[in-house]
Amino acid sequence: MNARTPRYGPDLRTHAQGYFVKYLMNRENIALSAVLAAALLIVVANGACQTIRPANRLRLLEPVPMPSAEVAQGQTLFMRYCHTCHPDGDSGLGPALYSTPLPVVRAQVRLGVGGMPRFSDEVLADDEVSAILAYLGTLRAHVKEP
């Protein structure tokens, strides 16, 4: 290891998830796949992968208010680390972030899930993740207004 070791590092968990998906897709495991698929349907129905109504979407054309320095910092960090897959907090490569509980978002950032890589505390310190969550809260309030 030298000073240039990438800070993201190899992630066995995401590779394990990949093998998990391949395992499910194997014909012999179809029963397990069916059960998990049904469970996933419930999660999806709860809005885990959904987006917001179009009427509120246009609020994104107006600037998101910045009530605090933490929210402003969170916005800058969101643009740098999150926007490419969750543009405007909406779906793209990744799902929308308007309804996932914020503690779940923190866990997904730290652990990675599915197609999402993990962001360790070497990349994003705890207070930086908190700032991103604060920005998400402000963004959600902004697009909920009629």
Add this chain to the structure above:
Amino acid sequence: MTRSLSVVSSAIAVSFAGCFYLLPSQGGGQISPVQTRPVDADDVAVPSGFRVERVASGLSFPSGAAFDDEGRLYVVETGFSYGPVYTTPRLLRIEADGATTEIARGEDPPWFGAAFHDGGFFISANGATGDAKIIRVGLDGSTRVVVDGLPGHGDHHTNAPVLGPDGMLYFGQGTATNSGVVGIDNYDFGWLSKRPAVHDIPCEDVTLTGEGYRTPNPLTDDPDDEVVTGAFQPFGVSGPPGQVIAGRVPCTGAVMRVSPEGGAVDLVAWGFRNPWGLAFSPKGKLFVTDNGFDERGSRPVYGAGDLLWDVTPGEWYGWPDYWSGIPLSIQRFDTATIPQPAQLLSNRTEEPPRPVARFAVHSSSNGIAFSTSEAFGFVGQAFVAQFGDMAPGVGKSLSPVGYRVVRVVTETGVITPFATNRERRGPASRMNGGGLERPVDVVMSPDGATLYVVDFGVMTTSDDGPLPQKETGVVWAIHGPGSRVARAAP
């Protein structure tokens, strides 16, 4: 309490393998083919104080616009679309009533442009055969070659030239391949069978790690024929670790400059992938939009969005081994189905710079223009046209990405939507609407009060590739609050 909730929630989320693997691709072009295109400015949403107007329609594959010194608007019809489809490239003047006057036509599409200078328009004419060149087209339609021998014949092209504050023509040269290695994806793009010797050209000497990629050979009739291809080399050619590929100029993945009178081409900066849009800020700094890696070919890369660079002359910006200043050879750029990209270059020891902004993956962030006047507002901010995703060919997208104009604060990298379809995300064809299809270029009016948007038109996607539609291109005007046109409206 919150912590254990996090743990339980994350355990549930982790066990379901995430949305990306389990949802289908739903990109903006993934609809049944569309032939016609209604146009209705009311279907385009912009911030309060701005007004959208249709200026011209029925254009075929327009990709750029410019003003002459009398304030008249011109559009370049590319003569090409990914598909691929080739038509006649043209320079057109848009008259006040929206009619077009043909100024010049060519036989060498695609054309990208234009930059007006000293009575003529400077356009990059790529051509299907021979080398790409930059030409000057006079208002009488006469043509002069400014520079020839540009390597514009791979996936990406010699892009539109821009006049710099130093009076030189700056232009971006896109790479031949997705990530440095010629593969089957380039056969699907349509050029490998016609030009099997094309490969990327480094601007400076590079030392290779010797990674070689084994693929079937579509150029022979034998279905079992396979070849191994290395970086910066033609299809089927590879070499050992430590092999040095000599750099030269002109090269691919670079921004270069040349005098409008012709002469030697200078290297400005390299290590880009497809530096499509160039613009100088009001303070004279060069900004470049750079289309990020796709998930295709011999060395697919996942999760690489488009980038906005503030270009320092002499710098290297990382292609093919870095995205956004981050090395590709780490976990973040692989998935369950594509491997971690291997490092191709062994002699680059410095880390490349970081970009100013990072656009959405597959948004195809292309034309760029700066606001220069309070008549429009947002002075000093960059406006970028997003052509929109070409999923599933470039990779999966869970929803349409792009199909709009965004505004970027270059000091912070904050990206805000500026013009988008009112009803929902994606091109108008996806919602039977009359708004934006695929914005590809933006140009500020000479008085700084109106942003003109060049809209390429309809291009749906299918398993066989893109399906573009001629005569569906549009030019929109977005009048700012201080525009005389806006004030005159009833």
